[in-house]
Amino acid sequence: MTTTLWSATVLLCLLMYVVLDGYDLGIGVATLFERDPAHRRHMLESVAVGWDGNETWLILLGVALWAGFPLAFGTLLPHAYLPVIVVLFSLVVRGVSVEMASQAPPAPRWTTAFGVASLLAAFAQGFALGTLTSAVHLRGDVYTGSAFGAFSWFCVLSGLTVTAGYTALGYAYTKHKSTGLLRQSAARRGVVATAVGGVLLVVLLFAVDATAAPLNLDSPGRAFAFAVLLLFATGGAGTSLITFPWKRQSGAADILPLGGLVIATVSVFLALGVARYPVLLPPGLTVDSTAGPHSTMVFILVGIGLNMPLVLAYNVFAHRAFAGKLDTEGAHS
């Protein structure tokens, strides 16, 4: 029971991270396709007020895994060593670039570094997620794999899919936060990113059966939940594709692309979770075989669980304080 509850918490952290830092990294990727320096600045500034909070979900994800499933934390990270190291390098560069560029403008080099690091971080995160489909090598409880042992073409596919998905989220957020030309270009490119992400995802869902962690849809309950969630994902992505090009300034035109993509992203991750539970790493590392002792589970469920509403409240506060559109018409650029 405690193990199931904590698995749900870990999944919540993953979903929060992917959605929040997803749009945030996606905006970074999107700056690379933007020629106008003023537009790039506006995009960077929309990230500057919230990246810290978004990234904190990654730390909580790591620590939630560490506290609840210590053995999984201690084997999964060495298993995905190189991509995770690249993620960390990129996040360091990104965080520093955002502050440097927004504290001491104009900083074209820091702005470029921000874009490149965002792209690397997004791809490496997808790549690292991809390594979760290759078998882990253990002796006893201790990881003994090789440097490139977990890599496969699937990881590259996963990296590209995540990058496209993040970029689509980034465009949706940019459209939501901007006006004028920037809003138009975000709408145009958002359609492309969403379509590319969707196609890649379909390929990925077929390709995953050829890996060491194929989809497990043996029971009717799983198969049903998987199908329903994918239906939601299709609906969400479809909504975004339709509403992205809406030009008129309206609540729906600004919110629906973002909302649709968030629903699609969450549904896809939940569907993959349903088809995978309780495996953490193939072949034999499961939620139960890596769970920590009872005294720890109780402590984290009470201590960290009770803080969750507060944590969500801080997130809402941070986003509310900077609600509304950035002035992207050029008056203050």
Add this chain to the structure above:
Amino acid sequence: MSLLDLSRWQFAITVMFHMTFPAITVGLSIFLSVVYGLYWRTGRAVYLQMFRFWRRIFAVGFAIGVVAGAVITFQMGLNWGVYGAKTGPIIGPIIGMEVVTAFFVEAGFIGVLLYGDGRVRKGTMFVSTVMVSLGTVLSSTWIIAANSWMQTPAGFKVVHGQFEPTDWMRVIFNPSFVWRWPHMLAAVLISASFFVAGISAWYLVKGRAKGFARRSMSIALGIAALLMPVQLYLGDNVAGHELPYQLSKLEAIEGDWGNGNTGFVLFSVPDQQAARNIAELDIPCLGSYIAKDLTCKTAMPGLKLTPAADRPDMAATFWGFRVMFLAAVLMFGTVFAATVLRMRDRLWTARRFHRFVLWTTPVGILAILGGWVTAEAGRQPWIVFGQLRTSAAVSHLAPGEVLFSVIGFSVLYLIMLVAYVAYIVRTMRIGPERDDPRHEPPPRTGPPPLVELPAALGPKEVAAR
């Protein structure tokens, strides 16, 4: 170099780099709260100017601290996977509490602190600033709890090689935590004070922005003067309360191999293999005095009392402690001189003293780094003292992977450090004049906004409603 050495170097580089930033930003966030509080109560422009200027330096330092800290969390699994798996049930929840009670608080309010000026009410600004400093203090608290448990583990049992908590109160309030926590808090306040005082001294030396510089330096040196005597007392108690559990660390700090030296070793080049000092300089009897025996008879214990396999590296422990101790003596002297000058009303005319204070800018940070080297190197060869050896805690990675990460982090962090120092220097050169609300620059001329749609409101307008 072996896999273990590479992993240890990687950790040493990343953790020292990280620690440099909290050593500046924890104290600076409290300084910002004080200054903004003063501005809110008194409405005096100089306080707003101080807030804005120091916030520029805080902002980038805080960001680097955050991202470099995230790296360390993941290293516990990446490079120290066996440690991660074995101590996860104890260290994991403590860091988890840090994330939910500190990181999210900081992250929730840092946006308002950095960008809310003029967009939100003064009260909201003040509360946000205080919340960020509260977050930084809570963060230090949990980190010290986790590290202290590794120094003096308590409240656990070992089941199948994994540490299981049996009494959370004893885990968190373990024997060394109680003294190391106030010691660390005082340390970051002092290091930030010297950092602020040093930069302010530069303006006094240059004769620029005097009102701003005097007030900044006055607050900073005042806080340091109050805390330095307290810190010497706390430091002494850290030694007194942690070392009974870790005699090997005390022996390495003292710098003696055999027993019988009643002096204080001031300089030494230890040879770990031969268990002797190649060169050594002592102050006679001072060791005995420090042990509170004025008859010069109490000798310091030597590292040979500890079996060779359980000895920490003497050079690192000895010199880490000396750096901290000598820096503390220097800082104590500085604030003592400042207090005397202040009482004689000469603090703002003593130009040589200003020049001297400028040079002490990084001394507090160096003291903290030295202290951490003492704490960590002195705990070796254990990662959890007496329970788990560092050599048994490392992930079985390919050495090439770790080498790649060591080189990557070294290059990256060197660039970041240079960039931050360059940024500080540039911010200092531009100066606090632009942050003075009494001299607002004229509004920038340019084309007017193209459209005036209601939906085109900026955050300023929306938040002001």
